[in-house]
Amino acid sequence: MSGGERDRVSTAAWSALRADVRGELCVRGEPSYEARRAALSWNARVPARHPAAILRVADADEVACAVRWAREHGLRVAVRSGGHSWCGASVRDEALVLDLGALCTIEVDVEARVARVGPAVENLALAVELASHGLAFPVGHCPSVAVGGYLLSGGFGWNSGVFGPACARVRSLEIVDARGEQVHVDAQREPELYWAARGAGAGFFGVATRFELELAPLPRAIHSLALSFPREAVHALEPEVEALLARRSAALELTLLAFPARSARELQLLAVAFADSEREAQELLAPLAPLVARAAHVEAAQAMSFASLLQGLGALFPAGRRHGVDVLYSERTAGALWSAVATALRAAPSPHALGMVVPAPPLDPGAPLADMALSLFAPSFVGLYGQWEHARDDAENLAWLDAQRAAFRASTCGHYVGETDLYAERTRAQRCFTPEAFERLRALRERWDPRGVFAGFPLSADAKR
Numbered sequence: 160m161s162g163g164e165r166d167r168v169s170t171a172a173w174s175a176l177r178a179d180v181r182g183e184l185c186v187r188g189e190p191s192y193e194a195r196r197a198a199l200s201w202n203a204r205v206p207a208r209h210p211a212a213i214l215r216v217a218d219a220d221e222v223a224c225a226v227r228w229a230r231e232h233g234l235r236v237a238v239r240s241g242g243h244s245w246c247g248a249s250v251r252d253e254a255l256v257l258d259l260g261a262l263c264t265i266e267v268d269v270e271a272r273v274a275r276v277g278p279a280v281e282n283l284a285l286a287v288e289l290a291s292h293g294l295a296f297p298v299g300h301c302p303s304v305a306v307g308g309y310l311l312s313g314g315f316g317w318n319s320g321v322f323g324p325a326c327a328r329v330r331s332l333e334i335v336d337a338r339g340e341q342v343h344v345d346a347q348r349e350p351e352l353y354w355a356a357r358g359a360g361a362g363f364f365g366v367a368t369r370f371e372l373e374l375a376p377l378p379r380a381i382h383s384l385a386l387s388f389p390r391e392a393v394h395a396l397e398p399e400v401e402a403l404l405a406r407r408s409a410a411l412e413l414t415l416l417a418f419p420a421r422s423a424r425e426l427q428l429l430a431v432a433f434a435d436s437e438r439e440a441q442e443l444l445a446p447l448a449p450l451v452a453r454a455a456h457v458e459a460a461q462a463m464s465f466a467s468l469l470q471g472l473g474a475l476f477p478a479g480r481r482h483g484v485d486v487l488y489s490e491r492t493a494g495a496l497w498s499a500v501a502t503a504l505r506a507a508p509s510p511h512a513l514g515m516v517v518p519a520p521p522l523d524p525g526a527p528l529a530d531m532a533l534s535l536f537a538p539s540f541v542g543l544y545g546q547w548e549h550a551r552d553d554a555e556n557l558a559w560l561d562a563q564r565a566a567f568r569a570s571t572c573g574h575y576v577g578e579t580d581l582y583a584e585r586t587r588a589q590r591c592f593t594p595e596a597f598e599r600l601r602a603l604r605e606r607w608d609p610r611g612v613f614a615g616f617p618l619s620a621d622a623k624r
């Protein structure tokens with residue numbers, strides 16, 4: 160245990176917390192601490208930050224009890240639902256980390272088309288359960304990501320073009336606030352917390368112990384096309400990609416991928432059509448015809464499920480690897496960015512690295528976005544996903560990521576709080592919001608958590624560390 164918290168929290172105080180909860184408490188210095196600390200992070204490159212203790216809570220009452228205890232003993236609280244934050248946002252120095260892994264129930268009300276889910280529910284489990292009732296939700300793209308951090312960050316998942324960002328479908332939440340009180344939050348009751356919980360991500364000043372989600376009917380025909388191209392083709396493809404973007408429907412989700420020089424793959428365009436009939440799915444995919452004609456390899460799949468989509472994309476991010484990731488928004492169009500990402504990936508030291516460009520879906524101008532903390536949008540999203548196997552390769556892979564951040568700086572107009580590296584620069588959290596939204600978040604944090612009980616954004620000027 161480090162000097163600071165050893166002095167602040169007595170052994171008797173830890174014992175009192177242990178006696179009050181059924182969940183497992185592990186204090187720094189205990190034999191299982193290092194394993195428990197490492198298990199907080201899905202990324203095998205576990206941050207070199209050391210919480211004072213990790214408490215795996217059994218239920219929402221224990222969350223409330225632990226928040227009150229931490230407040231009384233002057234410890235900050237960090238929260239982990241599934242540990243998928245690329246930058247390990249829940250692993251905070253000298254904090255009490257609340258591990259919500261046990262809060263993973265799913266209840267579906269088929270009639271009302273709502274689901275009530277715990278924060279540790281994983282995308283795949285949710286998608287499978289909903290599909291069994293003919294229902295769907297914009298779950299994130301990979302199977303094991305938990306909904307807790309995903310929904311609080313905004314959540315851009317499968318079929319976001321039609322379903323919208325996931326947080327816009329959060330109807331209500333159960334929150335434990337900085338006083339340790341359990342609060343029901345929706346548009347009428349505690350609208351300030353409701354606003355913040357939909358997009359604040361790691362800057363949220365409460366613990367979400369349950370989400371009520373508005374569901375959609377399951378699209379009955381999901382078809383996909385995966386087109387592969389040689390790396391040199393990327394410039395020539397730009398006009399066709401732009402033409403496709405101009406013609407496509409919101410129900411056609413496009414992802415442009417680039418792989419490193421040392422990988423067997425080169426460039427891939429993944430198109431997924433979410434439709435209700437075979438015919439409609441084929442019509443959605445029809446604008447891809449000029450690109451299909453130029454592809455070196457075409458893989459078409461029909462009768463897909465959300466589960467198979469999740470498993471397919473998840474295979475690109477297997478568990479157990481070390482990750483150095485950053486993502487950015489750009490005003491540039493996806494066709495031009497694909498070339499830039501392909502160039503970046505050519506220099507990647509690891510064969511497992513991945514570059515991604517996702518064009519924003521065409522928005523319905525008649526459907527204004529909800530007022531919520533998720534406030535920054537742009538025509539294109541770029542993801543730079545460094546993935547490698549060994550700690551000895553950290554420096555080389557992180558240097559590659561730094562070089563790419565610099566190369567993309569002029570094209571960057573902001574970041575997505577759910578996937579960006581919040582430790583990359585002091586103002587990074589701020590750059591994930593419009594200035595108005597960031598200021599509102601700051602003011603709400605001051606009001607709801609004046610003593611800085613919750614760890615808040617890493618490095619942000621307003622985070623009480």
Ligand SMILES: Cc1cc2nc3c(=O)[nH]c(=O)nc-3n(C[C@H](O)[C@H](O)[C@H](O)COP(=O)(O)OP(=O)(O)OC[C@H]3O[C@@H](n4cnc5c(N)ncnc54)[C@H](O)[C@@H]3O)c2cc1C
Pocket residue numbers: 201237238239240241242243244245247248249250259278299300301304305306307308309310311312313314315316360361362363365366367368476577578
């Ligand atoms: C393989 C992979 C694929 C991904 N794909 C997508 C994608 O398709 N779309 C997308 O939008 N994002 C995606 N992400 C990003 C992901 O949504 C975020 O990393 C999200 O934070 C993960 O949720 P988590 O609960 O595992 O986060 P954790 O790492 O557990 O938490 C991250 C932070 O969120 C806050 N937090 C988490 N849970 C709570 C809670 N219950 N109450 C209060 N605060 C909480 C805390 O501040 C915490 O530090 C992906 C990440 C990975 C690793």
